[in-house]
Amino acid sequence: MNIPEGILVSKTHEWVLEDDNGSTIGLTPWALEQLGDVVFVELPEIGTTFSKGETFGTIESVKAASEMYMPVGGEIVEINESLINSPELLNEDAFSNWLIKVKADNFQEDSSELLEYNDYQDEVQ
Amino acid sequence: MVVKEEIEAKKTILYDEHIKLGAKMVPFGGWLMPVQYEGIIKEHNASRNSAGLFDVSHMGEIFIKGIDATDFLNSITPADISALKPASAVYTQLPNETGGVVDDLIIYNSRGIIENIDYLIVINASRIKEDVEFMQNKAKKFDVEVINKSDDFAMVALQGPKAKYVIEKIGVNLDLQPSFFTFKNAKLNDIPCLLTRTGYTGEDGFEIILDNKNAKKLWTDILSYKDEFNIHPAGLGARDTLRLEAGLPLYGHELNENTTPIESSLGNFVPENKTAQYSAKDFILGQKTGKIPLRRKLLPFIMQDRQIAREGYEVYIEGKLCGKVTSGAPSITLGKNIGFCMIEFSSLEDNLVSILNNSKENIGMDIQIMVRNKLYNAKITKKPFVKKNYEK
Known part of the structure; x- marks a missing residue:
């Protein structure tokens, strides 16, 4: 599993990678390990807009359902369709199996409280 | 997503073994118990197809x-x-x-x-x-x-179609093993124990009660046959999905102090011909024989789409809120989402109550379950969800 360079992570375990095409959002390997076998993912409709910290979807393991929160606010431009039928992919590689792509409203401001991946790792371990 | 913090709780005598096996520990009933080792799905399937080994010393x-x-x-x-x-x-x-x-x-x-x-x-x-x-x-x-005597004993459950062969390897021949719902004194690799043919998975298997001081040896002895019999240590997560598929109730979910065994659909375990008196016998038997109406009823259901019903979710019939989910999970064996719900009869018309009360007529009946503010269809079914595989 390759850790993408430059990712930032929220306190609620969502990672975000900002590049020229927008923001790609996923869940950290640590969070997925805590969840265990993922059996269901519910993702938002393309075109919906969420602000930073808002619930954008649900992830369910065998045991429980958890909500996922926007690390930055913006409009949903793409969802990872392959996760609808194969949610277990998330347990295999948490970075290549991203959840949503977002056109961020104000990435600079929204991302100011996010952690760099190494600092996040130190915090959860 | 939010990850829950762990709370301080008692440790079973096998705690160190669980940590060595990489278990994720969670508090349950005042104890710190393994919820999973490699993953609930693997552990569930091992218990159905070969053998799962559970620490149930909290019992x-x-x-x-x-x-x-x-x-x-x-x-x-x-x-x-x-x-x-x-x-x-x-x-x-x-x-x-x-x-x-x-x-x-x-x-x-x-x-x-x-x-x-x-x-x-x-x-x-x-x-x-x-x-x-x-x-x-x-x-x-x-x-x-x-x-x-709860603090004196450890308890280990070995469940699945290969369990009997593992027990044979460590000291009790197949023809000397206790039959379903019987038990005996046994020595497993010289460890004295009570060997019982009971369980909570719907599979053939054993629950082994022994002194705390011998538990670690028995646990590691059984796991030394891991490869030969495909034994997986299994946690409370798999225990829950297995018992739910087998239609077995869990206290605090399907059973509570305000609901009778008949209302919890356990009428098969309430004999009508027993002569001795017991608490609320007339009421319980009255419900079983239909003389006293049920106030509520536990019913098994299967979701009709991919949404998973979880404990506490609201249940609707013909648009009316009438109950709650008591347990719900994906059935790993069936590949469908299943659960139990408690339907309150006071919130429904008499004709619906009479259909729900009839175990033949209620099968296939449509109910709706509220999942994140949207109603999804489910159908009433009969228990068990997965056929029991007891050796009788």
Whole structure:
């Protein structure tokens, strides 16, 4: 599993990678390990807009359902369709199996409280 | 997503083994227990197809001793204890004065098996305090002692179609193994234990009760056959999905102090021909024979799409809120989402109640479950969800 360079992570375990095409959002390997076998993912409709910290979807393991929160606010431009039928992919590689792509409203401001991946790792371990 | 913090709880004697095996530990019934090792799906499938090994040392053990032991137990449970032979076991409940359930339990007639002890009772970890208090209070009218031995014993469950071959390897030949719902004294690799043919998975298998000091050796001895029999250590996560598929109730979910065994759909465990009196017998039997109406009923359901129903979700029939999900999960064996719900009859019209009350007519009936503010279809079915695989 390759850790993408430059990712930032929220306190609620969502990672975000900002590049020229927008923001790609996923869940950290640590969070997925805590969840265990993922059996269901519910993702938002393309075109919906969420602000930073808002619930954008649900992830369910065998045991429980958890909500996922926007690390930055913006409009949903793409969802990872392959996760609808194969949610277990998330347990295999948490970075290549991203959840949503977002056109961020104000990435600079929204991302100011996010952690760099190494600092996040130190915090959860 | 938010990850819950762990809370301080008691450790079983096998705690270090779980950590070594990479278990994720969670608090359950006052104990820190393994919820999973490699993953619930793997552990679930191993228990269905080969063998799962569970630490269930959190369960409580009660000894009953005295000349009134049989009469005493007969007076506190719907089961006919006078018909329970030595070395046999029965699943039953502990009803309170209004027919609600204090706990569900397995009673073992231990005469001739545990020295000077008439009965062994295995109870839920979360109910030890309530059960002991309840029983000791009821015991005042009898010449009987209720002794809480929960801290003295470890308990390990080996469940699945390969379990009997593992037990054969470590000391008890197939033809000498206890049959379904019986038990015996045994030596497993020289470790003295009670070998019981019971479980909570719907599979053939054993629950092994032994002194704490021997538990680690038995656990590692069984796991030394891991590769030969595909034994997986299995946690509470798999235990829950297995028992749900088998249609077995979990106290605090399908059973509680305000609901009778009949309302919790356990009528099969309430004999009508028992002569002895017990708490709320007339009420419970009245419900079983249809003379007293049920106030609510536990019903199994299958979701009709991919949404998973979870405990506490609201249940609707014909647009009316009428109950809650008591347990819900993906069925790993069926590949569908299943659960139990408690339907409150007071919120429904009489014609619907009469259909729900009829175990033939209610099958296939449509209900809706509220998942994140949207209603999704489910159908009433019958239990078990997955056929039981007991060796009888």
